[in-house]
Amino acid sequence: MPLGHYLVLSGLLFAIGTAGVFLRRNLIALLLSVELMLNAVNLAFVAFGRQWGAVDGQIITFFVMTVAAAEAAVGLAIVIALFRHRESLNPEAFTSLKW
């Protein structure tokens, strides 16, 4: 398979993730969309690593996974703390700091 196919798929996934961040009104769905974007980048890394016969693409993928795990843990903790305050997952409910 040509490298271009993988890159198109990766770009498509990233755009879908971006659309999710913009369109969804649920904090957990927003976090899931961010995970989608991270995975799109992972796919591009592995595809480029395969293209150049290098191992680095796969290594970076592990680091991205680790960062994603940390992000999910902290993000979900924040979601739980916010839900305790407002009984809602809608980002529009958390505008106390908005000017």
Add this chain to the structure above:
Amino acid sequence: MASDALLFYLFATITVAGALMVVTQKNPVYSVLSIIAAFFGLAGLYVLLEAPFVAVAQIIIYAGAIMVLFLFVVMLLNAPREDAAEWDRSHPLYRPMAMRIGGALAVLLALELGWALSRTTGLAAGIGEDRPAVSSVEELGRVLFTDYMFAFEVTSILIIAAMVGAVVLARRREE
């Protein structure tokens, strides 16, 4: 070669369909389940790219650990539906406009990425045809613990910070 293309399109379809379901489902539980389907498609693509260890890590870490964490929180909070409805009624005009602009930005991003890819040369040849794939776990581990040693250690600090942060944030305030 032909079966490769067939498998690529199969896994790509699974991945894109899963990703679209994540964005379009109203119920977060369905969103999490569809993203797990997308991750399985991605794992298949990693196998096609001759990166089996990444594929296994994708299943075990992403679909197995991170998504279970998400599912756990979704069920813990017991807020299955997107509660945009009452907000929409009070502000009938504002929300759709914001959503339109956001959707337009996402489409713009896709168009820009497509344009950049269409201007790039050398993408039509088969992937890595002239270079052997590096897929042995031994080589992965060697590079990870030599060239990327510093990044590896920094990652462990990151995980400790995330763990402490999550515990502090989610703890109930006693007073």
